[in-house]
Structures are given as C-alpha cells and as structure tokens.
Amino acid sequence: MSTDLRRIDGRRLLVASHNKGKIRELHFLLGGLAIELVTAGELGLPEPVEDGTTFVENARIKALAAATAAGEVALSDDSGLCVDALGGAPGVHTADWSGPSRDWDLAMGRVEDELRKVGATAPDQRRATFVSLLCLAWPDGHTQEYLGERAGTLVWPQRRGPIAYGYDPVFVPDGETRTYGEMTAEEKHGSIWGAPGPLSHRARSVQKLVEGAFPPGIRP
Incomplete structure (x- = not known):
C-alpha cells in the first residue's frame, strides 16, 4: 500500500463482491453518499482465488482484481470472526467453515464444537x-486499507435471532445484551455520520473509509 493517500474523485464505486449479505450491508452503510454503487456480479467479473493468509491480503486480491478488470476504483471487504480460545480461528477462513453451500448453521455448530473440545464453556x-x-484499489495498483473491529462474546447452544448474515445470531457485542441477529440494521450498525458512534465492525471500517477517502461533496 502506498503512503500517498488518495480520495475518490468520481460518482461511482465498484464493490468487488458477489456476497449478497455483504453487498446489502455496504449499500445500507454507504446509502447516504452521493455515489452510485455497482457490484462485480453486475459487471460479470469473475471471483478471484482468495489465497491470502491475512484479511489485508485477501482484501487486496479482490479489490485489485476488480479494479484492473473494470478500469475503475474498486472497494472490497474481507471480514471474519476471530475466536480467542481457538487461536483466532476461523479468521480468514470464516466463510469456509460454512461449507460450499454457505450453511451458517453448520458454521456456528462447528465453532461451538471446537470451543467444547478446548473446554471453553464459560462466557x-x-x-x-x-x-x-476494507480495501480501496485503483487500476494502477494503488491500495488503501481501513480496519474495523468489534469485540464480544459467543452464545450457545441456542442461537438468538434469524440468520440474517453469517455468525450474527451467536455474537453479543460488548455493552449489549442482544446478538447481532436480534438487532435491526440500524441497531447493529449505528450511525457512521456522528454520535453515537458506529457499533458493528463493518460500520467502523466504513466510517474510516468515508472520512479518509471521500471528498466533502460526496459525504452528506
């Protein structure tokens, strides 16, 4: 990543993702911006092989692949759940734990099984x-990254809330009594435009992205 930071100067941004849940959340979080969002799927771009070993590496792979293929600025998100008792797993392999069919019940069940194996039963x-x-990439190879994190506690055996997205029904963020899955989108993400600050990990990374890469004319 270059240390020479850039700002987005256009009115269109390519979202380098085919993940419907992730795209939905980015549309929600960036909805207040005067910018058109188009996805890699809408442009018929292939999904690159994510063979990085860190969130940064995988985010760069996706953003650079889309930016060079389409010839425009692209935004990617690589995200995951890092469990302390499991040495940070599933981490970059978070989606893989759901299997090829993206069965999130399977994924949450595997996390619980692994926690029980190491005797992690107390909160x-x-x-x-x-x-x-988040990674912004330009066609010339320049990239910029923005990190958002949210700590919390995993609950089990009964997941709480519908599977709106990933591991949301088993994650209670610090300071809350409900899981992500029990919250509305507004409650989960908070506001990226001012107090109170954003709640979710993705809202926090988007807030940094907006403050660092979007000119005032695009921000509300």
Whole structure:
C-alpha cells in the first residue's frame, strides 16, 4: 500500500463482491453518499482465488482484481470472526467453515464444537472479535486499507435471532445484551455520520473509509 493517500474523485464505486449479505450491508452503510454503487456480479467479473493468509491480503486480491478488470476504483471487504480460545480461528477462513453451500448453521455448530473440545464453556472463555478490512484499489495498483473491529462474546447452544448474515445470531457485542441477529440494521450498525458512534465492525471500517477517502461533496 502506498503512503500517498488518495480520495475518490468520481460518482461511482465498484464493490468487488458477489456476497449478497455483504453487498446489502455496504449499500445500507454507504446509502447516504452521493455515489452510485455497482457490484462485480453486475459487471460479470469473475471471483478471484482468495489465497491470502491475512484479511489485508485477501482484501487486496479482490479489490485489485476488480479494479484492473473494470478500469475503475474498486472497494472490497474481507471480514471474519476471530475466536480467542481457538487461536483466532476461523479468521480468514470464516466463510469456509460454512461449507460450499454457505450453511451458517453448520458454521456456528462447528465453532461451538471446537470451543467444547478446548473446554471453553464459560462466557469469559468465549470471547471473539469480528473484523472488517476494507480495501480501496485503483487500476494502477494503488491500495488503501481501513480496519474495523468489534469485540464480544459467543452464545450457545441456542442461537438468538434469524440468520440474517453469517455468525450474527451467536455474537453479543460488548455493552449489549442482544446478538447481532436480534438487532435491526440500524441497531447493529449505528450511525457512521456522528454520535453515537458506529457499533458493528463493518460500520467502523466504513466510517474510516468515508472520512479518509471521500471528498466533502460526496459525504452528506
């Protein structure tokens, strides 16, 4: 990543993702901006192989692939759940734990199984952090990254709330009594435009992105 930071100077941004849940959340969070969002799927761009070992590496792979293929600025998000008692797993492999069919019940069940194997049954042994790493990439290879994190505790055996997105029904963020899955989008993400500050990991990374890369004319 270059240390020479850039700002987005256009009115269109390519979202380098085919993940419907992630796209939905980015549309919600960036909805107040005077900018058109178009997705990699809408442009028929292929999904690159995510063979990085960190969130930064995978985010760069996706953003650069879309930016070079389309010839415009692209935004990617690589995110995941890092469980303390599991040494940070599933981490960058968070989606992989749901299997090829993206079965999130399977994924949450696997996390619970792994926690029980290491004897992590008490709340203070079930600490976890959600991570969202956003990457902006330009066709010339320049990239900028924005990190958002949210710590909390995993609950089980009964997931709480519908599976709106990933591991939301088993994650209670610090300072809250409900899981992400029990919250509305407004409650989960908070406001990126001012007090109170953003709640979710993705809202926090988007807030940094907006403050660092969007000119005042695009921000509300």
